[in-house]
Amino acid sequence: MGDNIKIIKDFFKLVKGSKKWIFLLFFGSIMAHLSSLLIPLFTSNIIYEVTNGNGNATYMNIGLLAITYIAYNLFWYLNYVSYSHNFKYSYKNLREKIVDKVFTYDSEFSDKLTKGTILNTVNTDTANLSEMIDNVCEIIVVFVKVMIMIAICLKTNIYIGLIVLLLECLYLKTFDYCNVMSTKYLRGQHKYRDKLTDNLSQILNGLGEIKVFNIYDKIKSNFYIIANKWANQYMLKRKYVNMRSTLLPFIIHFGKILLYLILVFLVLNGNFEVNILILLITYFENIMTNTKELMGYSRQIREWSISITRINDILNYSSKQQITFGENGNDYIRGIVEFKNVNFSYKTKNKGNIKDINFSAEPNKITALVGHSGSGKTTIINLILRKYKNDSGEILIDHENIYEYSKDVYSTNVVGVNQSPFIFNMSIRRNLSLIDPNFENQVEACKRVGIHEYIMSLPKGYNTILTENATNFSGGQKQLLAIARTLLSKAEILIFDEVTSSLDTLLVEKIKDIFKNLKVDHTIIIITHKKDVMKIADKIVVLNKGQIVGQGTHKELMKNNEYYIDLQTNNYSSSHKKTESNIIVSENSVEHK
Numbered sequence: 001m002g003d004n005i006k007i008i009k010d011f012f013k014l015v016k017g018s019k020k021w022i023f024l025l026f027f028g029s030i031m032a033h034l035s036s037l038l039i040p041l042f043t044s045n046i047i048y049e050v051t052n053g054n055g056n057a058t059y060m061n062i063g064l065l066a067i068t069y070i071a072y073n074l075f076w077y078l079n080y081v082s083y084s085h086n087f088k089y090s091y092k093n094l095r096e097k098i099v100d101k102v103f104t105y106d107s108e109f110s111d112k113l114t115k116g117t118i119l120n121t122v123n124t125d126t127a128n129l130s131e132m133i134d135n136v137c138e139i140i141v142v143f144v145k146v147m148i149m150i151a152i153c154l155k156t157n158i159y160i161g162l163i164v165l166l167l168e169c170l171y172l173k174t175f176d177y178c179n180v181m182s183t184k185y186l187r188g189q190h191k192y193r194d195k196l197t198d199n200l201s202q203i204l205n206g207l208g209e210i211k212v213f214n215i216y217d218k219i220k221s222n223f224y225i226i227a228n229k230w231a232n233q234y235m236l237k238r239k240y241v242n243m244r245s246t247l248l249p250f251i252i253h254f255g256k257i258l259l260y261l262i263l264v265f266l267v268l269n270g271n272f273e274v275n276i277l278i279l280l281i282t283y284f285e286n287i288m289t290n291t292k293e294l295m296g297y298s299r300q301i302r303e304w305s306i307s308i309t310r311i312n313d314i315l316n317y318s319s320k321q322q323i324t325f326g327e328n329g330n331d332y333i334r335g336i337v338e339f340k341n342v343n344f345s346y347k348t349k350n351k352g353n354i355k356d357i358n359f360s361a362e363p364n365k366i367t368a369l370v371g372h373s374g375s376g377k378t379t380i381i382n383l384i385l386r387k388y389k390n391d392s393g394e395i396l397i398d399h400e401n402i403y404e405y406s407k408d409v410y411s412t413n414v415v416g417v418n419q420s421p422f423i424f425n426m427s428i429r430r431n432l433s434l435i436d437p438n439f440e441n442q443v444e445a446c447k448r449v450g451i452h453e454y455i456m457s458l459p460k461g462y463n464t465i466l467t468e469n470a471t472n473f474s475g476g477q478k479q480l481l482a483i484a485r486t487l488l489s490k491a492e493i494l495i496f497d498e499v500t501s502s503l504d505t506l507l508v509e510k511i512k513d514i515f516k517n518l519k520v521d522h523t524i525i526i527i528t529h530k531k532d533v534m535k536i537a538d539k540i541v542v543l544n545k546g547q548i549v550g551q552g553t554h555k556e557l558m559k560n561n562e563y564y565i566d567l568q569t570n571n572y573s574s575s576h577k578k579t580e581s582n583i584i585v586s587e588n589s590v591e592h593k
Contacts, residue, residue, distance in 0.1 A: 028079030091130035116198030125307035188233035326404035335523030342393035371543035416495035421482035476507035
């Protein structure tokens with residue numbers, strides 16, 4: 001019982017219900033249960049009065065019984081309506097609280113919380129906890145009701161009351177043990193369910209690579225290993241569920257037979273009237289039925305304590321590198337980006353760390369970051385996008401520290417497009433409207449990147465529904481749409497991370513022309529491994545093992561920079577792709593293990 005009290009306290013700290021509907025929920029339940037206490041009493045009186053030939057008293061008790069039944073059902077109706085409204089209120093508030101928290105996550109949240117955990121928590125745990133207020137209500141009211149019925153039994157006959165109390169304690173203790181053990185293994189089920197969801201999500205995302213490398217059997221084997229662990233936890237849980245459902249009723253049946261024997265003996269010896277026998281047997285049955293309900297509510301509360309823990313894990317997650325925004329509201333950004341002695345090291349991996357980075361990116365120019373995989377290119381981009389906070393040094397925009405700008409100013413002036421931009425499962429127009437609802441501006445942005453004509457060739461034009469992540473668009477079309485969406489943000493600083501990596505030669509040429517066009521009124525920073533794209537850059541920053549080993553134009557670097565010359569002459573593009581493929585294979589191998 002003490003555990004339940006702690007769980008209930010934790011619940012009320014987390015879930016805020018509607019005061020109006022909670023009051024009506026409790027009121028309806030209390031009155032319904034009080035009404036049910038009167039039913040055995042009136043039933044007993046009817047038998048007593050009719051046995052003694054008292055017609056008027058019999059009919060009066062029948063009338064009172066009818067009124068009690070009506071009141072009983074009306075009060076339960078009030079309880080159910082209140083439950084529905086409070087569930088809606090609590091679910092909406094709790095879900096929004098979780099989603100708002102997820103939106104603030106940094107890039108390292110998956111080290112502690114998998115996507116599977118988050119998806120299951122938002123979809124299932126929030127619904128569980130929104131129902132829990134009704135369980136709390138019933139536990140309190142039913143417990144009081146059971147105590148009242150036991151008190152009635154004790155007052156009617158002390159020995160009968162003590163037998164009922166003894167059977168009640170035995171039933172409670174055994175039921176609670178089964179609840180504790182089944183909850184323990186249910187927690188294990190939740191753990192492996194999250195892993196199954198996460199694993200299935202990875203399979204769906206990597207389906208193409210799984211087919212290309214013919215590793216389906218290995219991936220499937222890993223999936224079934226997790227599924228079998230889930231099944232083992234399920235079977236362990238069912239052991240105690242089966243005991244609770246089939247063996248515990250023996251206590252009730254044994255108690256009922258015992259009471260019948262004692263009460264029949266007392267009636268035959270003239271110590272009790274028949275109506276008292278019926279009253280006590282009925283109350284005993286109600287005590288055991290309500291105790292079963294009580295322990296069912298207790299079991300659910302124990303199980304839902306898992307949901308409380310999981311939701312608190314999400315809400316209490318905090319990054320070791322909490323990145324806050326400042327109060328600088330100056331929105332007149334020219335777009336000068338400067339790194340001054342910047343250092344950064346990942347807490348969970350060695351690859352991509354940077355040391356003593358110094359360079360600048362200027363308006364109306366293209367600045368390219370180049371280097372082999374793991375040299376720190378993406379780290380620099382992530383720092384500009386505020387996904388991480390540098391360990392030391394300064395990152396400036398227009399000579400102001402980036403952490404001093406307000407959220408609105410920064411988010412509307414610095415935006416990025418990555419190698420695999422995410423497109424939402426909605427129409428092209430709605431995708432673009434997320435950034436700017438003005439249709440004329442959308443058309444202008446699409447024309448500027450050269451995708452307008454293709455969109456207009458589609459049967460529904462801008463109203464064409466894109467499948468999830470725009471799988472009905474080619475990679476190049478998706479990139480062009482993402483760039484158009486970026487332009488709608490009106491940002492001064494545009495960042496492109498490997499946007500040409502998977503495109504054919506014709507589309508690369510198109511993207512090059514777009515870059516040249518965009519630099520007229522933007523600061524352009526790109527990561528690329530394409531030699532042709534490097535050549536159009538006004539400045540190239542060469543990185544090796546987290547340090548800058550050269551800066552200049554393509555011509556300048558080709559004269560005397562051995563690292564850049566190596567990138568140009570040793571088939572950098574091919575080696576880059578090979579590295580990416582190896583990473584895919586490696587990741588799948590690790591997952592299998």
